[in-house]
Amino acid sequence: MFDLEGKTCLITGGAGSLGLAAARLLHSHGARLALVDLDLAALDTACAEAFGAAAGEVLCLAADVSDEAQVRRAVARTVERYGALDVLISNAGIFGTVAPIQDYPTEIFDSVMAVHVRGAFLLAKHGVPHMREGGSIVLTSSVAATRGDPGVYAYITAKHALTGLMRVLAKDLAPRGIRVNAIAPGPISNGFQQRVEDGLGAEIGRDGTEFFNEMIPMGRHGSPEEIAASILYLASAQSGFTTGHLLMADGGMSV
Template identity: 55%
Template structure:
């Protein structure tokens, strides 16, 4: 999966999946700009990737802001002169409440980060991307299924599938591929927070409940999902576009 000198942007780059996806691409020779709104977490991520020297850089930005989105795209171009890969990974999970009780402001926040943030990334990166590039959008098993209590998260992740399909058709003439990765539960802090709150609502062990719902019987390791991102970002995925790649241990079946 040679990605030597390809320039990649990863939003949500300080988080577990964002960082591991970046590390997977860096290991294949890519240059990666990690984007996240949390400056301290970004610095921690940069230190974890420091072995890759000047092939990794960081940029603090709010993905819901158009000017800041243009800023991180321009930063990648300023540093390395091109843009080949965009990984839209920034996301939040919101509340766990039935629709009738769901807070309006939380719904708006989830849609802003998960959907608008991805829209802005595609809007500002696509015109500057090299022909033959790749966009990988991180959705979720909740982007093709649903459960009670997660209306904002599920709606946002479904929306990403629609956005991906439009972008795939619009970008195909330039050989730019656009795909969705739809992970199931991952053994990381993001998922642990969801399961803690879900367990409080249900009055049972949510981690065990989810493992029982996954045919493979366990949560994913973050490295496993990062390898799916790597495949789609790299030349190995050269004939894949407009697709939803399930990485959920069979949970959607």
């Protein structure tokens, strides 16, 4: 059903739990992979653990997604190895911090926007010219793209901005049959979310994970594998008439 045989998929944020879960699932359906992350050593280790003997089939590349030259080079290396691109998954992200507007560090705001928004823009800018018709771009957004929570200035602003970028790209690339969508996970059981919840728990004086679970109608966090399944749908021809869509995978948190 989800045939990606011979399709080339480039995933940023490849060493994280969601990037790896998506990579494993796409690879199991025949995709050829290029994984990009800031720390090549960490990426190589994660790739070896995730793919075992098949790790050599995966192209691992180091790049800061906010640096145009590095993104251009990562795309060029991928095209050099595989010939063309079919799927781009912009998954790199950082959270920033939580603080009142008067105290929010400008440099943190800038860095979060650079990774999420500039990173997705640069991946599309340099990746799209090498994409075959009928390809797919998936931006990792968040339930934060539908919310406004006190003090979460950088992360929430960045995720809202990704929705706008996704919609512009969808209109621009539709004539080439390239679909552009975003996945909006709710809280996921992973290290990224745990760090957010530890910080929140310290601020509110209670367990941050329990606090989030109470906000989710399904009463639990999602798993990286559950989110990866939605990414697979958007990456494959099964979503052939779906573009410009923000797919909620949040256990009902945005309802």
